[in-house]
Amino acid sequence: MMARKNLLLAVSAALVYLFLYLPLVIVVVFSFNDSKLNAEWVGFTWKWYGKLLYNQEMLTAAMNSLIIASVSAGIATILGTLAGIAMHQYRLRLLQMLVLAPIAMPEILMGVSLLVLFIMVNMTLGLISIMLAHITFCIGFVALAVQARISSLDPALIEAARDLGATPWQCFREITLPLLMPGILAGALMAFTLSIDDFVITFFTAGVGSSTLPLQIYSMVKIAVTPEVNAVSTLLMLVTLVVITVASRLSPAIFRGE
Amino acid sequence: MKRVLSVLMLLFLASPVLAAEELHMFNWNDYISEEVVAGFEKECGCKVIQDYYSGTEEMMAKLQAGASGYDLVIPTQNAVQALIQQDFLEKLDKAALPNIKNEDPGFLNRSYDPGNIYSLPYAYTTTLIGYNVERLKELGVEPNSWAVIFDPQVLAKIKGKVTVMDDADELFGAALKYLGYSVNDTDEKHLREAQGVIMKAKPYWAAFNSSSYIKELTVGNIWVAHGYSSDMVQARNDAKDAKRDFMVNFFLPKEGAVLALDNMVIPKKAKNKKLALQLINFLMDGKNAAGLSNDVGAGNPNAAALPFINPELKELTAIFPDQKVLSTLETLDSTNTKVRRLKNKLWTEIKLK
Amino acid sequence: MLKTVQGKVWSKYLLSLPPMAYLLIFFAAPTMIMLFASFRYPGEYGGLAPWLVQDGGQWTLDLTLENWQRLFGTDIYLRLFVKSIGYAVSTTLICMFMAYPLALMIARSGRKSRDLLLLLVILPFWSNFLVRIYAWMIIFSPVGALTRILNGVLDLFGAGPVTLMYSPTAMIVCLVYVHLPFMVLPLYANLEKHDPYLLDAAQDLGAGKWRRFWLITWPLSLPGITAGSILVFIPVLGMFAIPDLLGGTDGIMIGNVIKQQFMESRDWPFGSVLSMVLTVAAVVVVLLGSRLSRQRAGMGGS
Missing domain, CATH: 3.40.190.10 (Periplasmic binding protein-like II)
Incomplete structure (x- = not known):
C-alpha cells in the first residue's frame, strides 16, 4: 500500500524534474553548438567557451553577479529570518505590510523609486546600490519561507527549552535556529536565485561600469543571444554548484539544520 | 572540475x-x-x-x-x-x-x-520590412508597400507569419505613412484612423516583437518582420551564413518610412x-x-x-x-505629454482588444 | 516571571527592528516618493514636472488628481487587471499541483539525498532567465519537434494544426516554469517537519492513504501552500517579460502597461498610479487569502 503511493509520488516528482530540466538541457547542449543562431543543432564545438575566456566584459559581469548575489542573499537571509520570526510571534501589521509589499511592487516602480532615492542622497551608483536594492526585494521571500516553516513547528519544543532554564539566546541558538534551518535555507536559495537573475531593478540601480550578467545578456537580445551566453550560463551554474557543494562539505551543520 | x-x-x-x-x-x-x-x-x-x-x-x-x-x-x-x-x-x-x-x-x-x-x-537606420524572399514569391506577395503588414487581403496569405515592432511610435509611424500622413501627425482623428488600420491587421500578426525578429526571420519561423534596417542586414547575412534554403531580404515601403x-x-x-x-x-x-x-x-x-x-x-x-528615397523618409519628433498620453491610450486599447 | 516578559519585549524589538528599519528606508521611503509622484504632472519630456512653481514671486503647489481620474475614466485598466489576475491564478494553481508531489517526495526522502534533491530544483534557475526563455522558444518553435509531434497526434484525431509559439499556452508554461521553485521551496520547508508518527497513527486507526493525506498532511501544509502561493501569485501579476517575449498579439498583462508608462510613454505619474493600485490590490488579495487559509487550517486542525 505504502509502496504504491511512494511510486506514484516518485513518478510525478520525476516528471516535474523533467519539466525543470528540459529547457536546461537545451541551454547546455546549445552551448556546444557550432552555429551562432542558437536555433537548431549544427555540430559540436568548444569555441564559445574559448571565446568566453577572452571576453573580459562578460567575465567581469559574471563575477559582479556572483558577488552581488552572495552578499545580497546573505544579508537578506538574516533580515528576512528575523522578520519571519517576528511576524509569527507577534502580530505586527506594519512589518507584515512592509514584507509583503516589496514582493507585490512592480519591478519597474521599485527600480525607478530606488534610483530616485539614491540620487537624492547623492549616492554613487555601483555594486553597493545594486546590493541595497536586491536585499530590499529579497527580504520578503526569505521571511515568508521562514514563516511557513515556523507555522509547522511545535511551540511546545521552545517552551520546554525555556522550562529547562535556557536563556532566550541559548534557546534561539540551540533550538529555534536549527529547527528553522530548512526554511532559512529555502529562503536563502530563493534570494540568491532572484538576485543573480534580476534585470529590471539592476538596470536602474547600476552605475557606470558595474554591469551584471543579466545586463550584459539583455544587451545582446537584439542580435540574437549567441551560444556564448549559453556557455556563460552553463559555467555560472557549475560555479555556483561547486561553491555551494564545497560550502556544505565544510560546514554540513549549516545545511542540515543540525 | x-x-x-x-x-x-x-x-x-x-x-x-x-x-x-x-x-x-x-x-x-x-x-x-x-x-x-x-x-x-x-x-x-x-x-x-x-x-x-x-x-x-x-x-x-x-x-x-x-x-x-x-x-x-x-x-x-x-x-x-x-x-x-x-x-x-x-x-x-x-x-x-x-x-x-x-x-x-x-x-x-x-x-x-x-x-x-x-x-x-x-x-x-530606417524602419522597414524584412522578408523571406522565397515564401513571399510563392504566395505572390509583392514586397513594396506597408500593405504587407497592414492590408488584411495581403495578410490573409501570410497569417501568423508576421511580426511588427512592439513600439507605439514606430508602428503608428508606419500606419500613418500607409495612410499618407506624416509620421509626426498628432491630429487625433488621424491617429484614430491609424489605430483602426492596426486593429484590423492585428489578428493576422503573430506577435509584437522588437527583440528577437532577427532570429525568427533567419530560422524561418517568421516571413515578414517590421524592424530596423541594420537588424535586417544582420538577418540577411545570418541566413546566408547558415546556408538556408531561403533568402532574407528587406525593402523600404514606397509610402516612406521612419x-x-x-x-x-x-x-x-x-x-x-x-x-x-x-x-x-x-x-x-x-x-x-x-x-x-x-x-x-x-x-x-x-x-x-x-x-x-x-x-x-x-x-x-x-x-x-539616395536623394529621391531620402525625401520620403521622416525623423520622429520629440512629442509632448498630451500627445504621448493619447498615443499611449490608443496603444493600450490596441494591445487589449 | 517579570524577567521573561522583559525578555520578550526586548527580543520583539531585536527581531523586528532591523528588517523594519531596512524596509522603511529602502522600500517605504522611495515608495512614498512615487506615491507623491502620482499626484504630479509628467514632465514635458519625461520624468516629472516640478511640483512647486513660482508664479509671479508666489510659490504655488502644482499637483493634480488627473492621473487617478484617468484610471477610473475607462474600463480598459479594470479589464487588464482581471485578465492579469486570471493568468496569475491559473499559474499559481498549476504550480501548486506540480510542486506538491515534488516537495512531498523531497521532504520524505532520506536526509542525505534531501539537500541534493532540493539543490536540483533550484539549479536550473541559476542560468539566465532570458536564456531559459529562449530555450523554451526553441521548444515551441513551429519547426521544433514538440509542435510537429503535437500536430501529428492532432492530425490522427482529425484536428487542425496548432502553433504553440506566441500563444497563451506558451505564456502559461513559461510563467509556471519560472515560478515553480518559489512554490516548491516554502512548501518543502513546511512539509519537512511533518511528524511521520501522525501518519502512522492514522494508519493504525485504519485511515486510507488519501484520507490520511486529506486529514493530516494537507491541513498541516496549508501555511506552506499559502507562502508558496503568495510568492508565485504576486510576481506573476506584475510580470511583463514573458508576455513581451511569448505572448503574441494578445498576451498583455498589467505589468506590460506599467512598463509602457515608465518606458515608452515616459509618463511616470500614471505609471505610479497603476503600480500603487497593483501593489495594494496584491497585498489585499494576499491578506484575505492568508486569513482564509488560517481559518481553514484552524478548522482542519480541530
Missing part, C-alpha cells in the same frame, strides 16, 4: 581594474565596431567602458532620474531634442573636432539641433569631457566611421567614410538612401 577552477581563477585575476584613464559610454546595443573601439583605446592609452540600452526610454529614464557618470551618449534625434531642452547636454567644442569636415552636410543642421551645437550625427538619426552627445555631468571629444573626433575619421557601417550595417552620415564602406552594402538604397 579543473576547468571550472581555472575559470574561477581567471575571474579573480580579471577583477583588479586597470589604472588607465576611463571613458564611460552609453550606447545602443550592438551599435559600435569593437575593432574601432580597440583602435581608440590604443591611441589614447585609455579604457572605454560601455553600457548599453535597448530603447530610447530606458536611456532617458536613467538620465532623467539623474544618473551621471557617462561621458559619451549616443541618443536618437528626438531624444537629443528632449535632452537639449532639459539642459542636459554640454556644448561641443568644435575646435577640438577637426574631423567635423567629414560629416555629410545633408545630415547636419537638422531641426532638432540647429547648428549642431550639442550633437553630431553618428549613424542612421528614419532614425543617432548622434554623439556629451552630458553636462560627464567626468571626462576631453576624452569624450577625442573619441567623437576619432569616430568621425572616415575609416573609423566606415567600421560602424561594415560591422553593424547602419547607414553612415560621414562623407569621408563612403570609400571605405563595403560596396555591396553601399548599393542598397534601404541602407544608403
Whole structure:
C-alpha cells in the first residue's frame, strides 16, 4: 500500500524534474553548438567557451553577479529570518505590510523609486546600490519561507527549552535556529536565485561600469543571444554548484539544520 | 572540475581594474565596431567602458532620474531634442573636432539641433520590412508597400507569419505613412484612423516583437518582420551564413518610412569631457566611421567614410538612401505629454482588444 | 516571571527592528516618493514636472488628481487587471499541483539525498532567465519537434494544426516554469517537519492513504501552500517579460502597461498610479487569502 503511493509520488516528482530540466538541457547542449543562431543543432564545438575566456566584459559581469548575489542573499537571509520570526510571534501589521509589499511592487516602480532615492542622497551608483536594492526585494521571500516553516513547528519544543532554564539566546541558538534551518535555507536559495537573475531593478540601480550578467545578456537580445551566453550560463551554474557543494562539505551543520 | 577552477581563477585575476584613464559610454546595443573601439583605446592609452540600452526610454529614464557618470551618449534625434531642452547636454567644442569636415552636410543642421551645437550625427537606420524572399514569391506577395503588414487581403496569405515592432511610435509611424500622413501627425482623428488600420491587421500578426525578429526571420519561423534596417542586414547575412534554403531580404515601403538619426552627445555631468571629444573626433575619421557601417550595417552620415564602406552594402538604397528615397523618409519628433498620453491610450486599447 | 516578559519585549524589538528599519528606508521611503509622484504632472519630456512653481514671486503647489481620474475614466485598466489576475491564478494553481508531489517526495526522502534533491530544483534557475526563455522558444518553435509531434497526434484525431509559439499556452508554461521553485521551496520547508508518527497513527486507526493525506498532511501544509502561493501569485501579476517575449498579439498583462508608462510613454505619474493600485490590490488579495487559509487550517486542525 505504502509502496504504491511512494511510486506514484516518485513518478510525478520525476516528471516535474523533467519539466525543470528540459529547457536546461537545451541551454547546455546549445552551448556546444557550432552555429551562432542558437536555433537548431549544427555540430559540436568548444569555441564559445574559448571565446568566453577572452571576453573580459562578460567575465567581469559574471563575477559582479556572483558577488552581488552572495552578499545580497546573505544579508537578506538574516533580515528576512528575523522578520519571519517576528511576524509569527507577534502580530505586527506594519512589518507584515512592509514584507509583503516589496514582493507585490512592480519591478519597474521599485527600480525607478530606488534610483530616485539614491540620487537624492547623492549616492554613487555601483555594486553597493545594486546590493541595497536586491536585499530590499529579497527580504520578503526569505521571511515568508521562514514563516511557513515556523507555522509547522511545535511551540511546545521552545517552551520546554525555556522550562529547562535556557536563556532566550541559548534557546534561539540551540533550538529555534536549527529547527528553522530548512526554511532559512529555502529562503536563502530563493534570494540568491532572484538576485543573480534580476534585470529590471539592476538596470536602474547600476552605475557606470558595474554591469551584471543579466545586463550584459539583455544587451545582446537584439542580435540574437549567441551560444556564448549559453556557455556563460552553463559555467555560472557549475560555479555556483561547486561553491555551494564545497560550502556544505565544510560546514554540513549549516545545511542540515543540525 | 579543473576547468571550472581555472575559470574561477581567471575571474579573480580579471577583477583588479586597470589604472588607465576611463571613458564611460552609453550606447545602443550592438551599435559600435569593437575593432574601432580597440583602435581608440590604443591611441589614447585609455579604457572605454560601455553600457548599453535597448530603447530610447530606458536611456532617458536613467538620465532623467539623474544618473551621471557617462561621458559619451549616443541618443536618437528626438531624444537629443528632449535632452537639449532639459539642459542636459554640454556644448561641443568644435575646435577640438577637426574631423567635423567629414560629416555629410545633408545630415547636419537638422531641426532638432540647429547648428549642431550639442550633437553630431553618428549613424542612421530606417524602419522597414524584412522578408523571406522565397515564401513571399510563392504566395505572390509583392514586397513594396506597408500593405504587407497592414492590408488584411495581403495578410490573409501570410497569417501568423508576421511580426511588427512592439513600439507605439514606430508602428503608428508606419500606419500613418500607409495612410499618407506624416509620421509626426498628432491630429487625433488621424491617429484614430491609424489605430483602426492596426486593429484590423492585428489578428493576422503573430506577435509584437522588437527583440528577437532577427532570429525568427533567419530560422524561418517568421516571413515578414517590421524592424530596423541594420537588424535586417544582420538577418540577411545570418541566413546566408547558415546556408538556408531561403533568402532574407528587406525593402523600404514606397509610402516612406521612419528614419532614425543617432548622434554623439556629451552630458553636462560627464567626468571626462576631453576624452569624450577625442573619441567623437576619432569616430568621425572616415575609416573609423566606415567600421560602424561594415560591422553593424547602419547607414553612415560621414562623407569621408563612403570609400571605405563595403560596396555591396553601399548599393542598397534601404541602407544608403539616395536623394529621391531620402525625401520620403521622416525623423520622429520629440512629442509632448498630451500627445504621448493619447498615443499611449490608443496603444493600450490596441494591445487589449 | 517579570524577567521573561522583559525578555520578550526586548527580543520583539531585536527581531523586528532591523528588517523594519531596512524596509522603511529602502522600500517605504522611495515608495512614498512615487506615491507623491502620482499626484504630479509628467514632465514635458519625461520624468516629472516640478511640483512647486513660482508664479509671479508666489510659490504655488502644482499637483493634480488627473492621473487617478484617468484610471477610473475607462474600463480598459479594470479589464487588464482581471485578465492579469486570471493568468496569475491559473499559474499559481498549476504550480501548486506540480510542486506538491515534488516537495512531498523531497521532504520524505532520506536526509542525505534531501539537500541534493532540493539543490536540483533550484539549479536550473541559476542560468539566465532570458536564456531559459529562449530555450523554451526553441521548444515551441513551429519547426521544433514538440509542435510537429503535437500536430501529428492532432492530425490522427482529425484536428487542425496548432502553433504553440506566441500563444497563451506558451505564456502559461513559461510563467509556471519560472515560478515553480518559489512554490516548491516554502512548501518543502513546511512539509519537512511533518511528524511521520501522525501518519502512522492514522494508519493504525485504519485511515486510507488519501484520507490520511486529506486529514493530516494537507491541513498541516496549508501555511506552506499559502507562502508558496503568495510568492508565485504576486510576481506573476506584475510580470511583463514573458508576455513581451511569448505572448503574441494578445498576451498583455498589467505589468506590460506599467512598463509602457515608465518606458515608452515616459509618463511616470500614471505609471505610479497603476503600480500603487497593483501593489495594494496584491497585498489585499494576499491578506484575505492568508486569513482564509488560517481559518481553514484552524478548522482542519480541530
